Amino acid sequence: MQNVIDFVMEIDRLKAVTRKVKPVGLDRYENSAEHSWQIALFAVALAPYASGTPDIGRVMAMLLVHDIGEIETGDVMVFFEEGLSDRKQAERAAIDRIFGILPASEADYLRGLWSECEEEQSVEARFAHAIDRAMPALLNLRNQGQSWRENGISHERVVKRLKPQISLGAPALWDYLEAELEAAKHKGYFGA
Template identity: 40%
Template sequence: MISKRLMKDIEFIVELDKMKSILRQTSLINEDRREDDAQHSWHISIMAMVLGEYSNEKIDICKVIKMLLTHDLVEIYAGDTFCYDKKGNEDKKEREIKAAEKIFGILEEDKGKQFRELWDEFEEGETAEALFAASMDRLQPMLNNYNNDGGTWRKFNVSKEDIYKRIEPVKKSSDQLWEFVESMIEDGARKGLIQH
């Protein structure tokens, strides 16, 4: 007989397919198509595997990857809120907490709690793992924008100051990656990809 626990796990997995239809503002590099949440989550998880060695602190890379694969699951119900959308960000936290309760509530309590703890840790951004995970989450769209002739930076007239504010977790988590980020932003500004 199939257990109730397994059925809940399968229900959760089927629900996660909706990630593939949540479109983000960031376009794929060299394509006129926006990425979806599943593509973003995969990309930043691979980035963590590749770039983990540049963390200033010793980190548990498996935990970082779990956070990266978990942190946007709430967008199945809350939707993706563009990081530079001031109005949309006003109630983002409230919408995402409700969504977290719903999505992780599909699972049995113990497993749902594990996912929720990863999500909460990422959102709080206080551990070395959460900070590095946030760095990957912020760096990936920047790489796309830089390599897409300004992408959403140009489309939404994002200022250099706002970009620096958004990418701040990198400054706290990796000196080497921060040096790269600074050079990319300054070069983007020189090339006119970013408004001054």
Template identity: 30%
Template sequence: MTHKTDSDDPATIDHGRLSGILAFLQAAEQLKDTLRSGRTRTGRAESTAEHSWGLCLLVVLFGRDLPGIDVEKLLKLCVVHDLGEAISGDVPAPAQKSGDRRRERERRDFQSLCAPLPSALAGDLLSLWDEYAEGRTEEARLAKAFDKLETMLQHLVGKNPPDFDFSFNLAYGRRETDFHPLTRALREKVDELTRARLDERRPTPARGG
């Protein structure tokens, strides 16, 4: 025998709340068309939504190697960290400059994106965004580390332009990836793969005849 609860009664559903969440989801869908400088293995420009998916997949795969870490929160941080880019787009790392107020703009865009949501839910998401941006918890700092690793891995697997500089990987995000023993070890592996790609590009010495 089953028992009905209040949630089984359509009259108790907050339809305004549902509408607000659906409006947010439709606005956030723009992230699928927000392109990054990275390339997929076919040479197509990668979207920020695809990057966020890859980042979350990394966390899922290594979650059990992170004792003491709130993996659910870590995943939430990874999901929301780039959502503001749905409005004003991505700025590639080489084009980012000190004093460009990028964080302020992305936070403002994220607030605008969250406007249709119920206030409590919007507040929860904004709190997560701030936690990531400020790197004030272990989970936030890990999210930043995995974010850098995912970007470097995409550089390695993507079909890049002939003049792509793989040495960029070797200096990129080292402060973030050195934060935790796991991400530091992963960084070493990614650096090995990067050096291998650089070796492939070096011209073969001509043989004397």
């Protein structure tokens, strides 16, 4: 029991990891724990639009663990690809340490979910990535491009980075976003 309690208290630190986008209607930046919770529920609501027939419980579990490594590495916008390999190594070391707090079977299960999500080979992982990529875009669309403008992110860069994963995991979601992003470009929601 103590290991589980220690793990739960350790992951509480995810609430302190600040992201670059603000929740709709708020003047503060969201944290990674809020993001994980929101996209897990998004998976349930969006399930009918997934490619294939993913196990939604497994998708939710992946989305709840996918950013745990950020407790030690912090969050970096998906649009910043410089140093990606080093960041992924650091994130892997962090999840090994954090999941290692748990008894071996639970640690192995969570590491497996995290790895599966990272590798994007299963229908569940592809759907999880589509949702993870889409949520910040949806927030930016509601916030008049807040983080895109603050960080100099162009429309072209958004489309280039989001389209492959979203169109693969949830094609109807990409169709929706593509039209919304085009409209946002004409409204001046992008930087650079």
